Amino acid sequence: MEFKPSYMALVESEEIDDRIEKLYARLEQCNICPRECKVNRLQGETGYCEADADLVVSLAQPYFWEEAPLVGLGGSGTVFLSNCNLRCVYCQNYEISHGGDGVSMTPEQLADSMLYLQRVGCHNINLVTPTHYTPQLVKSIALAARKGLRLPIVYNCSGYESVETLKLLDGIIDIYMPDMKYGDAKSAKLYSDAPDYFEVSKDALREMHAQVGDLVIEQDIAWHGLLIRHLLLPNDRAGSLKVLEFIANEISKDSYVNIMFQYRPCQDAFKFKEISRPAFIEEFNAVLDMARGLGLHRGFPNV
Numbered sequence: 001m002e003f004k005p006s007y008m009a010l011v012e013s014e015e016i017d018d019r020i021e022k023l024y025a026r027l028e029q030c031n032i033c034p035r036e037c038k039v040n041r042l043q044g045e046t047g048y049c050e051a052d053a054d055l056v057v058s059l060a061q062p063y064f065w066e067e068a069p070l071v072g073l074g075g076s077g078t079v080f081l082s083n084c085n086l087r088c089v090y091c092q093n094y095e096i097s098h099g100g101d102g103v104s105m106t107p108e109q110l111a112d113s114m115l116y117l118q119r120v121g122c123h124n125i126n127l128v129t130p131t132h133y134t135p136q137l138v139k140s141i142a143l144a145a146r147k148g149l150r151l152p153i154v155y156n157c158s159g160y161e162s163v164e165t166l167k168l169l170d171g172i173i174d175i176y177m178p179d180m181k182y183g184d185a186k187s188a189k190l191y192s193d194a195p196d197y198f199e200v201s202k203d204a205l206r207e208m209h210a211q212v213g214d215l216v217i218e219q220d221i222a223w224h225g226l227l228i229r230h231l232l233l234p235n236d237r238a239g240s241l242k243v244l245e246f247i248a249n250e251i252s253k254d255s256y257v258n259i260m261f262q263y264r265p266c267q268d269a270f271k272f273k274e275i276s277r278p279a280f281i282e283e284f285n286a287v288l289d290m291a292r293g294l295g296l297h298r299g300f301p302n303v
Helices: 007-013 015-025 107-119 131-145 163-167 185-192 197-212 240-251 267-271 281-293
Strands: 055-063 076-081 103-105 125-128 153-157 175-178 216-218 221-231 256-260
Touching: 007 015, 007 131, 015 131, 055 107, 055 131, 076 107, 076 131, 103 107, 107 125, 107 131, 163 197, 175 197, 185 197, 197 221, 197 240, 221 240, 240 256, 240 281, 256 281
Parallel strands: 076 125, 125 153, 153 175, 175 221, 221 256
Antiparallel strands: 055 076, 055 103, 216 221
16 A cells, blocks of 8 residues: 555645644744743743743654554554653653653754654654644654655643644644543642643543544555554542543544553652552453443454
């Protein structure tokens, strides 16, 4: 199958340049994400995410520990971005997301890194925690596309997204891969400092699905669509039933949903007794049964 990434039409029409201009304008009184800090990042000010206008990258390399349809044989071309607009107490990438570890890169430098990942055989460009750097990343994509990039772009995010920003990504992103962390406002506030997380993420997932639809997999590789992640927390602190009900009833029963059984307490999680242990296999099986009962059937074991 010959694949043409979504962004090529906008590059060829030069509409992508208008999108870049509009995205950068949002940095002047930053409302890139739902925090809407209103700081002028173009003048070096920082808000909740602690990022200014400089793109900071922790790592860009082939990666083999994502979902199988992203990895294939060549790996996912993963770009780990520093800082984050959430403060998850159990974050496994704490040094990157909370500590800001990484190196400053220009969009031109990142574009060259994307082309390198294409040359070594990666199946996609996977932007991890991209939200707060959306303008810089779209500029990098445009520059790389004009030099020959033809891989699908994966927007690998927390799910805490501004719909207005997402609308400016329509036709640029091939695969949205959001978390849907919580169906419970109390947990979202306690563990990620985002009490409005569930309502915000519902609107974000609706917009993502409207743009790209269900995940399309050809020859075992994902090319286009929505891939949702839900991390199982111990003691049902993620509110999994509400999350799965929303996906099944308001997104699509054909949604590809990775129910992740990989939680391990990290960083400050030990301060919260209820999430200070891994989840039990019985808890995982119960959530899988919930998903199957709701008619979901893609992205997790079906036996």
